[in-house]
Amino acid sequence: MKPIASFFAVLLVASAAPLFASCLDVAEGRARRDLDIGRASQGAVRVDVAEGLAAVRRLGPRELHLWASAPTLSFRLTTGAAEGGAWDVRIENLLPDAELVAATKAGAPLPVEIVAAPFPTERTFRLDLPANEEITLSLAAPDRALLDPWRFAVFADVQEAIGDVQDIYSKMNTTPGIRFALISGDLTAQGTPEQLETFQREMKTLVFPCYATLGNHELGTRDDLYHEYFGRGNYTFDFRSVRFSMIDSASATLDPLVYTWLDGWLEGSRDRLHVVTMHIVPIDPVGSRNGSFASRAEADKLLAQLARGGVDLTFYGHVHSYYAFENAGIPAHITGGGGAIPERMDGIGRHFLTVDVLPPGRIEHVAIVRVD
Amino acid sequence: MTGFIASSRRPSIPGPALAAAAFLFLPALPAAADEAPRNADAPAATKAQAAGEPKAPPNPPPSSGRKALAVAGSFVPGALVHGTGHLVLGHTRTGLVLLGAEGLGAGLIVAGLGGAAATGATRRFIGPIILGTVTGAAVFFLSALADIYGVLAPEGGTGSPPVSLPSVETQLGVMFVHDPNFAYNAFLTPGADLRAGSVRLSALGYFALDDTNARTRISAAYRFFGPRTSTSERARDGSYFDIEVALTNHSYGTEGFSVTTGEVNLLGRLDLARIGPTLRGSFAELGLGLAYAAHRYPGIGVEANDLLTPRMAFGMYLGHSGYPRGEAMAYYEHRHDGFAGGLKNPGLGSGIAGHFGAQTRLFFSPRWGALFDVQGGSALVGRASLLFRYGGNP
Numbered sequence: 001m002k003p004i005a006s007f008f009a010v011l012l013v014a015s016a017a018p019l020f021a022s023c024l025d026v027a028e029g030r031a032r033r034d035l036d037i038g039r040a041s042q043g044a045v046r047v048d049v050a051e052g053l054a055a056v057r058r059l060g061p062r063e064l065h066l067w068a069s070a071p072t073l074s075f076r077l078t079t080g081a082a083e084g085g086a087w088d089v090r091i092e093n094l095l096p097d098a099e100l101v102a103a104t105k106a107g108a109p110l111p112v113e114i115v116a117a118p119f120p121t122e123r124t125f126r127l128d129l130p131a132n133e134e135i136t137l138s139l140a141a142p143d144r145a146l147l148d149p150w151r152f153a154v155f156a157d158v159q160e161a162i163g164d165v166q167d168i169y170s171k172m173n174t175t176p177g178i179r180f181a182l183i184s185g186d187l188t189a190q191g192t193p194e195q196l197e198t199f200q201r202e203m204k205t206l207v208f209p210c211y212a213t214l215g216n217h218e219l220g221t222r223d224d225l226y227h228e229y230f231g232r233g234n235y236t237f238d239f240r241s242v243r244f245s246m247i248d249s250a251s252a253t254l255d256p257l258v259y260t261w262l263d264g265w266l267e268g269s270r271d272r273l274h275v276v277t278m279h280i281v282p283i284d285p286v287g288s289r290n291g292s293f294a295s296r297a298e299a300d301k302l303l304a305q306l307a308r309g310g311v312d313l314t315f316y317g318h319v320h321s322y323y324a325f326e327n328a329g330i331p332a333h334i335t336g337g338g339g340a341i342p343e344r345m346d347g348i349g350r351h352f353l354t355v356d357v358l359p360p361g362r363i364e365h366v367a368i369v370r371v372d
Numbered sequence: 373m374t375g376f377i378a379s380s381r382r383p384s385i386p387g388p389a390l391a392a393a394a395f396l397f398l399p400a401l402p403a404a405a406d407e408a409p410r411n412a413d414a415p416a417a418t419k420a421q422a423a424g425e426p427k428a429p430p431n432p433p434p435s436s437g438r439k440a441l442a443v444a445g446s447f448v449p450g451a452l453v454h455g456t457g458h459l460v461l462g463h464t465r466t467g468l469v470l471l472g473a474e475g476l477g478a479g480l481i482v483a484g485l486g487g488a489a490a491t492g493a494t495r496r497f498i499g500p501i502i503l504g505t506v507t508g509a510a511v512f513f514l515s516a517l518a519d520i521y522g523v524l525a526p527e528g529g530t531g532s533p534p535v536s537l538p539s540v541e542t543q544l545g546v547m548f549v550h551d552p553n554f555a556y557n558a559f560l561t562p563g564a565d566l567r568a569g570s571v572r573l574s575a576l577g578y579f580a581l582d583d584t585n586a587r588t589r590i591s592a593a594y595r596f597f598g599p600r601t602s603t604s605e606r607a608r609d610g611s612y613f614d615i616e617v618a619l620t621n622h623s624y625g626t627e628g629f630s631v632t633t634g635e636v637n638l639l640g641r642l643d644l645a646r647i648g649p650t651l652r653g654s655f656a657e658l659g660l661g662l663a664y665a666a667h668r669y670p671g672i673g674v675e676a677n678d679l680l681t682p683r684m685a686f687g688m689y690l691g692h693s694g695y696p697r698g699e700a701m702a703y704y705e706h707r708h709d710g711f712a713g714g715l716k717n718p719g720l721g722s723g724i725a726g727h728f729g730a731q732t733r734l735f736f737s738p739r740w741g742a743l744f745d746v747q748g749g750s751a752l753v754g755r756a757s758l759l760f761r762y763g764g765n766p
Contacts, residue, residue: 023718
């Protein structure tokens with residue numbers, strides 16, 4: 001063999017350059033950022049939202065602004081030496097009938113007054129807080145543990161159709177009984193600050209809150225902007241006998257950290273219904289399209305874990321149509337009808353889903369509500 | 373699929389591969405005068421002289437300055453205008469073929485992406501759309517790599533293809549996998565190929581040494597044309613066209629599931645010397661295929677799903693005679709199963725692409741050789757195997 005000149009080795013290596021572009025930890029930064037959500041401090045003033053279930057939008061002098069990711073919040077506010085007095089706590093994306101209760105560390109209740117309610121899902125509460133105190137606050141709706149039948153909605157993939165999203169919201173508002181909605185990602189086209197703000201502004205017409213996880217389109221600008229506005233991508237909460245787990249699959253994978261969190265969330269939900277929502281479906285029912293996880297092996301690993309953990313229902317977005325199928329025996333629904341470029345020739349169009357729950361252990365019905 | 377080889381015995385090939393084939397048939401036409409091979413013993417030159425045709429003035433060797441300009445041109449503006457290197461070097465026909473390939477590839481890519489956008493990736497047409505897009509990407513990128521190779525390659529190319537194959541080839545190797553979502557790392561990888569005439573039977577296993585993961589793949593292939601065992605007719609060059617059926621079982625004991633996949637693939641290789649003499653020693657591969665997978669979850673049941681298995685590669689033969697001798701290639705596989713899975717990227721596009729890889733097969737004697745393969749997708753995979761072959765005189 002003739003000696004192979006070094007440039008051929010270089011040529012071959014250059015040909016395989018994309019090999020080295022493979023990045024195995026694309027979701028790690030976001031998973032680690034989840035751990036910081038709900039915590040903020042300024043001087044001696046600190047706030048810590050349990051389980052990171054709210055994004056701290058602002059912590060200023062006697063002012064706290066939260067975006068709620070769940071119907072029930074529990075958080076601690078440490079006032080410091082100089083910040084006693086009248087505090088305004090503004091909470092967005094809350095249940096309209098949610099009540100805020102505050103108490104000192106010793107358990108003494110503190111009066112809470114609603115001073116502003118500009119939208120059904122936004123309240124500003126005023127509290128007179130002592131200095132140098134750790135205040136415990138909890139936000140909850142009266143029906144949080146009720147075992148009567150109830151309903152929630154699911155939608156995804158609004159993207160560039162944000163200008164027409166009020167069609168969907170109007171239909172949702174007139175659909176009876178929806179307690180809240182889940183958004184399984186792709187709220188925006190590129191995840192810019194302006195688009196994230198616009199999405200939150202448009203949500204104000206809804207008479208119930210929306211709890212979201214992010215989609216791949218939220219990664220179009222920076223992969224941590226979403227967290228500033230909407231909070232964690234991976235989280236879990238309970239409401240009326242159902243556990244909801246929102247998972248960040250926006251990079252067509254889950255970070256290894258999330259698998260360990262999920263183990264705990266599954267273990268804690270053995271006695272109740274468990275609904276899991278994420279953006280990218282592990283395995284696209286149209287396999288040749290592969291609008292799904294980058295690795296089929298990882299997809300199967302996740303599905304096997306969900307099935308072993310007794311998950312009752314899964315929701316996804318990403319594919320702009322509606323599919324009902326089973327993954328690892330778990331009923332699954334793809335609902336990507338928020339208005340982004342629709343899958344043609346499927347007869348679906350814009351839509352959202354309603355889910356009727358019959359506590360304590362049954363999903364009675366998943367229905368598609370067409371908007372167009 | 374692939375039939376991108378020029379041969380009178382070539383089977384007809386449906387689908388998007390026809391477009392690629394149409395362009396690649398062109399190279400089988402006799403080279404123009406300005407394409408006279410640099411080797412005096414090359415067949416095209418010999419034929420012209422034997423027929424008593426007017427002797428074309430041989431191409432003088434390019435000056436070092438012109439060659440340097442061609443090399444630079446193959447990168448800039450060659451990255452945008454494929455074939456620039458050859459056009460600068462004076463190999464106009466080869467340059468134009470590569471430029472045409474770029475146009476065809478770009479057209480297929482635009483049509484594919486446009487089709488996907490226009491139909492919203494409809495379930496009805498997404499399969500052909502993806503196969504067409506990958507074919508376009510293959511033609512597009514391979515033409516760029518071919519241009520670079522052609523202006524850099526030494527006289528006669530980097531090597532020559534084997535024109536016959538051994539009847540038995542075995543391998544025993546180790547594989548290392550780094551996947552952040554799986555515990556396994558090390559595998560033992562035994563395998564064997566048996567060939568008789570146009571038929572090949574293969575088996576390859578991956579058995580985890582530190583986990584309960586095990587993958588076995590058996591396949592059978594029929595070669596329509598190309599190198600076969602030495603008892604068969606000797607091939608013109610290394611180009612071939614195969615149909616392959618395969619069955620793979622992959623058991624993930626720790627994670628508690630398994631997948632059995634049946635697939636059909638059309639695989640083709642074109643020795644690029646058929647395009648122009650400067651490309652002697654290089655080859656391109658294109659594969660298109662479909663698979664059907666049964667996902668088994670113990671205690672739950674079996675769920676079926678399909679996947680596409682297109683593949684493309686650019687490579688070069690290493691060595692003309694004697695040993696060591698073999699070939700090396702860089703490749704892309706669109707499939708998302710197996711150890712490597714698909715590529716993860718930051719940003720919007722994660723999960724769409726398959727994985728990339730590079731492979732070298734090198735024989736140090738008529739019997740013994742080595743294989744090195746690396747892949748990057750959802751995991752990083754590296755494999756090294758000892759090869760042994762018997763039968764025939766490849």
